[in-house]
Amino acid sequence: MSSQSRQFTALSxxxxxTMAAMVLTMLCIGVAMVASLANYHVLVxxxxxxxxxxxxxxxxxxxxxxxxxxxxxxxxxxxxxxxAATASELTMYGLMxxxxxxxWGMLSAAHYPxxxxxxxxxxxxxxxxxxxxxxxxxxxTVLAYLFVLTFIAHxxxxxxxxxxxxxxxxxxxxxxxxxxVEKETS
Amino acid sequence: MSNGLKPAEAEQPRLGxxxxxxxxxxxxxxxxxxxxxxxxxxxxxxPNDLTPARxxxxxxxxxxxxxxxxxxxxxxxxxxGFFESNGNGVHLSKALVFQPGRVSVIGRFSLSGGQPYVxxxxxxxxxxxxxxxxxxxxxxxxxMINLPVFPVSTPEAFYERxxxxxxxxxTGKPDPAKMKAFLARHPxxxxxxxxxxxxxxxxxxxxxxxxxxxxxRFINAAxxxxxxxxxxxxxxxxxxxxxxxxxxxxxxxxxxLIAQIHRQPLRWHLMVIIGQPGDPTNDAAIAWPEGRQQxxxxxxxxxxxxxxxxxxxxxxxxxxxxxxxxxxxSDDPLLSARSAVYSQSFTRRAGETKQPSAITPADVRKGD
Numbered sequence: 001m002s003s004q005s006r007q008f009t010a011l012s013x014x015x016x017x018t019m020a021a022m023v024l025t026m027l028c029i030g031v032a033m034v035a036s037l038a039n040y041h042v043l044v045x046x047x048x049x050x051x052x053x054x055x056x057x058x059x060x061x062x063x064x065x066x067x068x069x070x071x072x073x074x075x076x077x078x079x080x081x082x083x084a085a086t087a088s089e090l091t092m093y094g095l096m097x098x099x100x101x102x103x104w105g106m107l108s109a110a111h112y113p114x115x116x117x118x119x120x121x122x123x124x125x126x127x128x129x130x131x132x133x134x135x136x137x138x139x140x141t142v143l144a145y146l147f148v149l150t151f152i153a154h155x156x157x158x159x160x161x162x163x164x165x166x167x168x169x170x171x172x173x174x175x176x177x178x179x180x181v182e183k184e185t186s
Numbered sequence: 187m188s189n190g191l192k193p194a195e196a197e198q199p200r201l202g203x204x205x206x207x208x209x210x211x212x213x214x215x216x217x218x219x220x221x222x223x224x225x226x227x228x229x230x231x232x233p234n235d236l237t238p239a240r241x242x243x244x245x246x247x248x249x250x251x252x253x254x255x256x257x258x259x260x261x262x263x264x265x266x267g268f269f270e271s272n273g274n275g276v277h278l279s280k281a282l283v284f285q286p287g288r289v290s291v292i293g294r295f296s297l298s299g300g301q302p303y304v305x306x307x308x309x310x311x312x313x314x315x316x317x318x319x320x321x322x323x324x325x326x327x328x329x330m331i332n333l334p335v336f337p338v339s340t341p342e343a344f345y346e347r348x349x350x351x352x353x354x355x356x357t358g359k360p361d362p363a364k365m366k367a368f369l370a371r372h373p374x375x376x377x378x379x380x381x382x383x384x385x386x387x388x389x390x391x392x393x394x395x396x397x398x399x400x401x402x403r404f405i406n407a408a409x410x411x412x413x414x415x416x417x418x419x420x421x422x423x424x425x426x427x428x429x430x431x432x433x434x435x436x437x438x439x440x441x442x443l444i445a446q447i448h449r450q451p452l453r454w455h456l457m458v459i460i461g462q463p464g465d466p467t468n469d470a471a472i473a474w475p476e477g478r479q480q481x482x483x484x485x486x487x488x489x490x491x492x493x494x495x496x497x498x499x500x501x502x503x504x505x506x507x508x509x510x511x512x513x514x515x516s517d518d519p520l521l522s523a524r525s526a527v528y529s530q531s532f533t534r535r536a537g538e539t540k541q542p543s544a545i546t547p548a549d550v551r552k553g554d
Contacts, residue, residue, distance in 0.1 A: 035229035040526035134537030
């Protein structure tokens with residue numbers, strides 16, 4: 001088998017690591033801004049356009065996921081582990097799509113303008129309704145914490161496989177191109 | 187399964203017990219570090235820091251929780267009208283609101299404090315919050331009060347003063363000892379209060395001057411940025427508040443305002459004060475020196491009044507940092523804090539059932 005099939009495509013890996021950095025930044029900004037007075041405004045000003053960037057990229061990533069299926073799981077992964085990995089992948093795709101959308105929706109319901117850059121701003125996608133805002137605002141927090149938990153599970157699973165099972169699973173997503181299989185096994 | 191699925195590492199000898207434990211410990215440390223990072227950013231390690239939630243709790247602690255109402259400036263009535271720009275602001279700021287022409291405005295007159303049914307009194311701080319709807323869909327919100335300077339410079343001092351102002355249950359008044367202790371620690375408040383007390387209070391909302399207090403920055407099309415403060419100066423003539431005992435009508439300020447708007451539109455000039463290099467932009471407790479250049483940018487006309495129970499302005503958070511391109515925040519620490527606390531207050535009240543406002547739709551119709 002060629003090395004390509006053991007590793008995600010270069011585009012997939014680029015999207016993974018770019019979005020990993022964006023999402024982690026986003027989650028940290030999210031927990032920080034709700035607790036901050038002095039930095040609230042600057043954090044909100046980053047949070048909103050960054051969220052929209054994630055929303056756009058996750059659509060690109062979803063299309064890429066359909067066009068470029070992932071390499072097979074290593075043989076060291078049990079059926080249950082494979083199910084869990086697929087479920088967490090789906091959850092994270094879902095959250096990357098739904099969280100920004102809920103954010104956009106809740107700001108629409110509160111009629112908070114969503115400035116992207118200078119005077120460029122997003123249209124409101126929901127009617128002005130405080131109760132709707134309150135419900136979506138709570139959902140935004142709950143989903144964000146779910147994302148934190150899913151991320152921790154994902155990170156923990158990768159560490160477990162890399163350090164304990166030692167099956168080199170990380171190489172599937174390594175930012176660099178891994179050596180050819182022929183060389184490794186020869 | 188093909189060979190490709192079996193990485194070389196999987197065929198390495200199994201780890202010893204000690205080595206496995208070490209590796210599990212490493213994983214534990216790594217995961218704890220991630221949790222710790224989130225906890226750190228979320229402020230869990232600094233539980234004594236002021237947060238928007240603690241700030242809002244303080245308002246509730248002092249004035250009680252009034253379901254569905256703003257945590258500060260709880261008593262109010264909503265208004266609508268328009269702003270007519272005279273074009274004088276075009277060279278100062280590229281904000282579309284300063285292009286010659288008219289934009290629609292909705293707003294709210296209020297009394298400071300978290301009690302929605304408090305009796306009107308001449309010395310209670312009056313608020314005017316406005317939202318300008320610009321032609322390209324941008325919004326400009328500003329929440330102003332009728333004080334010439336703000337009594338505090340920092341969010342921390344505001345919080346301290348708020349807590350010190352909690353009425354003693356036995357007297358119904360703030361504990362003078364606590365307020366005295368606060369003033370002893372905050373000479374800037376003593377100075378600001380001297381300025382505030384030197385100005386005569388007007389008889390009503392209609393002839394009050396409303397100040398932005400915080401400094402902002404205007405940015406024009408060329409990219410020049412200047413520090414500004416703005417104020418709304420009334421076209422209704424000044425009349426001093428009566429020194430006689432407070433009127434019987436506990437909503438007299440609002441009832442008078444409603445009757446006035448029904449009679450004829452009320453108007454204000456939007457004035458900007460242009461700061462000079464060296465004028466403090468981070469201290470709302472200090473007025474800029476006399477004689478700073480002022481520009482009249484246009485006229486605000488308020489010709490409609492509506493109870494909070496039916497008005498769209500009720501569901502607006504008059505966050506002072508909802509600004510159009512061409513107006514930017516200054517380095518005043520109060521601005522970000524106001525934005526954060528207003529948001530917290532809005533989030534709390536948005537999810538609550540709203541009690542009837544002090545000024546009901548029937549009160550607003552009376553003046554018709």
